[in-house]
Amino acid sequence: MNANELIRSSASAMAAKLAAGEITSVELVQAHLDRIGAVDGGDSGVHAFLHVNTEEALAVAADVDARRAACEQLHELAGVPIAVKDLIVTRGQPTTAGSKILEGWMSPYDATVVKKLRAARMPILGKTNLDEFAMGSSTEHSAYGPTRNPWDLDRIPGGSGGGSAAAVAAFEAPLALGTDTGGSIRQPGAVTGTVGVKPTYGAVSRYGAIAMASSLDQIGPVSRTVLDSALLQEVIGGHDPQDSTSLTDASTGLAAAARLGNVKGMKIGVIKELHGEGYQGGVENRFNESLELLRGAGAEIVEVSCPNFGYALGAYYLIMPSEASSNLAKFDGVRFGMRTLPTEGPLTIERVMGATRAAGFGDEVKRRIILGTYALSAGYYDAYYGSAQKVRTLIQRDFAAAFEQVDVLISPTAPTTAFKLGEKLSDPLAMYLNDVATIPANLAGVPGLTLPGGLADEDGLPVGIQLLAPAREDARLYRVGAVLESLLEAQWGGPILDQAPPLAELVQTHAAKEANS
Structure with missing residues (x-):
């Protein structure tokens, strides 16, 4: 298997080849480092990475190979490389949160999820770009320049975690970690053709993730397949006494659920308020096709109404900045930064x-x-923040009522495909609307998953399908998501990323265009 074929494999396939001795971890890590070198750097590259962790990644890979040669029992994903969003602290690598205020800062400790990656012996390829302190929907607000969408280098990769999604879509990493406060894993997944999961709030420790809005933030997996995300969530999930919001009874058996391959008899609810008017025609078409595929697989499709979802965007943009203003107070030139x-x-x-x-x-x-x-x-707390919290309660009740009728909910992940770089920078409200379908899950703390739903008719760009489940029922997402993924891939004739334009050619073309301009 040549390097190009190798990096295009799923993480689970890479793990199987490592276990069988068909490849070494050093070969696998080096292939990804070479890919990063070929397509990520320069003004015309993807710019998914802010820091590449070459020396350590290869050292961990060599250690894995030595342990495997000595017949040591290793984790299933040992030796499979991963990228980490630069909002998650890592000892020995800079953590900037995409901000000049933390430029060059080196954390003295690892986030809990990073400790778990190291314990599983997964080589960390580096730190990925993001909107500054995770505030944005396009990764254009990074102090270190925007990340570009591997499908079209003139378009955004979503945000705030566009670097992680772009790295996975560009085959620079098979897996990545992101954080999701209002859709920052799922919206980038939708516009790059990748799988992204926001676990149940508290199912994955937030210790070591630089906080934006503590009651909304959640670390989660980014991958190219539903099974890969399930495997990664099993690595990073579980109770953490260092996180006061960490659950002691989070969902288990995630990978097993992804391998079940059956939705017969399940009820899947179409959220009336999250499709139709305001959604791009191609997005709506792919969504409707996904519903028909699930119906054909034996699921019952039921329309449900969540009337208070219409207020979610307004409530979120009061709760989130309120918590952010408090969390970011420490970056003052005295304590941090x-x-x-x-x-x-x-x-x-x-x-x-x-x-x-x-x-x-x-x-x-x-x-x-x-x-x-x-x-x-003073004088505005009750009128704004207090009222937003009341709306949050109504949204939680909408979810509770919906899940009394159905097993999971489904909607488009984002109302449009990827827009062009710079197109919405002058209109923050238009930018905020990209998260209209993803925000409710964060307000309620329920898990959400996005997977590729096909390509839009208008522009040939990826469309995302979002699944939502009750809190602690992450396994349901993986079960339904894996079935829908297999149905869609059978319809397309393979993974959606196989239809992406050759990235190396896009980089060369973009560089030539930039030089001429």
């Missing part, structure tokens, strides 16, 4: 903080801090 001195006036702590935050934070972060501080201020 860079330090910028005022150019005039007395040298006081307050003026140092002001100068540091003005220089270190980007426009979108400042916008959300100001909005959140206002919503929490």
Whole structure:
């Protein structure tokens, strides 16, 4: 098997070849490092990575190969490389959160999920790009430049976790970790043709993930297949006493559920408020086709109404910035982050903080801090933040009522395919609307999964299908998702990413275009 065929395999297939001795982990890691070198760098590359962890990744791979040669019992994914979103702290590598205020910062400890990756002996390829402090839907708000969509380098890869999704879609990594506060794993998955999962809130430890909105944030897997995501969630999931919100009874048997291959007799609810008007025609067509495939596989399709979902976007953009303004207060040039001195006036702590935050934070972060501080201020707390929390309760009740009728819910993941870089930067409200279908799951704490639903008729770009399940029932998502994935791939004749344009040629064409302009 040549390097190109090798990197296009699923993570589970890579694991099987490693276990059978057909390939070594060093060969596998080196193939991915070569791919990163070929398509990621420069002004015309994908720019999925902010840091490439070459030396350590190869050292871990060599250790895995030695242990396997000595017939040591290893984890199923041992030796399979992975990328980590640069919001998750990693000892020995920089963690910037996509912000100048943390440029070059080295964490003295590993996040719990990183500890688990290391315990499973999965080589970490590096840290992936994101919107600054995970605030954005396009990865254009990174202080280190935007990531580009491997399907079309003039388009966004989604956000905030566009780097992780793009790395997996570009075959630079078979697996990645992301974080999802309002759709930051699922929306990038939809527009890049990858699988992304937001686990049940508390099913995966948040310890070591730089917090944006603590009651909404969740670490989760990014992959190219539903089974691969299930395998990765089994690695990173479980109770963590260092996270006060960590569940002690999270869903288990995820990979087994993904291998069941049966939805006969299940009830799948179509969310009335999350499709139809306002959704791109090609997105709606692929969604309807997915419903027919599930119906043909023996599932019962039921329409359900969640009337308060229409208020989710407004509630989210009060709760999230309120929590973010509090969480980001520590990045002040005194406790954390860079330090910028005022150019005039007395040298006081307050003026140092002001100068540091003005220089270190980007426009979108400042916008959300100001909005959140206002919503929490005296005289406005009850009118804004308090009211948003009441809406959150109504959305949770909508989910509870829906799950009394059906086993899982289904909707498009995003209302459109990937838009062009720069297209929505001047209109933050239009950007926020990209998360309209993903936000309700974060407000309720339920698990959500996106998988590729095909290509839109208008532009040939990926469409995502979202599945939602009750809290702690992540296994249901993997069961239904794996069945739908197999049905769709049978219809397409293979994985959706096989239909993507050759990336190396796109990079060369884009570089030539940039040079001529």
